[in-house]
Amino acid sequence: MERLRLDMYYRYLTPLVAVAHGHIVPPSSHDHPSWNGRLPLNVGLTSLEAHSPKCIRLRLTHLFAVDEHPVWSQPATVSLATLLGPSFESFSTVWEISLTGNRRVLGPFVMADALTIRPMHVRAFEICQSTGYVEEAVSVDGFDVPEF
Numbered sequence: 001m002e003r004l005r006l007d008m009y010y011r012y013l014t015p016l017v018a019v020a021h022g023h024i025v026p027p028s029s030h031d032h033p034s035w036n037g038r039l040p041l042n043v044g045l046t047s048l049e050a051h052s053p054k055c056i057r058l059r060l061t062h063l064f065a066v067d068e069h070p071v072w073s074q075p076a077t078v079s080l081a082t083l084l085g086p087s088f089e090s091f092s093t094v095w096e097i098s099l100t101g102n103r104r105v106l107g108p109f110v111m112a113d114a115l116t117i118r119p120m121h122v123r124a125f126e127i128c129q130s131t132g133y134v135e136e137a138v139s140v141d142g143f144d145v146p147e148f
Contacts, residue, residue, distance in 0.1 A: 076117050
């Protein structure tokens with residue numbers, strides 16, 4: 001079951017399409033490391049979007065059910081510094097938000113880095129810069145995050 005779950009995740013849930021304004025040149029793998037290895041194997045990146053010039057929204061999904069597997073069904077800890085890379089240093093406030101994104105549930109967690117996702121849970125976060133320079137576009141590890 002574990003192998004089937006991971007195969008289905010990599011086949012159907014990995015990003016296949018990128019949407020951007022204008023002409024883009026795909027970065028080389030040496031310039032920008034991939035998202036692989038930034039999350040525990042039992043957690044999926046559901047969405048990453050720019051909410052405003054100072055905030056990004058992030059949704060994470062635990063891929064296994066309770067008691068489905070002795071190891072993969074355990075709660076997983078995600079490091080925002082590892083996931084977002086060096087750009088995370090410019091963000092200072094983390095709010096947990098509802099999955100629809102229309103209200104804040106918990107927070108703010110100032111300089112929160114470790115987030116725990118329990119089996120079959122989906123959690124959404126708003127990660128914001130609290131002061132200082134406002135960028136025109138939000139960038140995570142050199143990639144511009146699309147604003148919806």
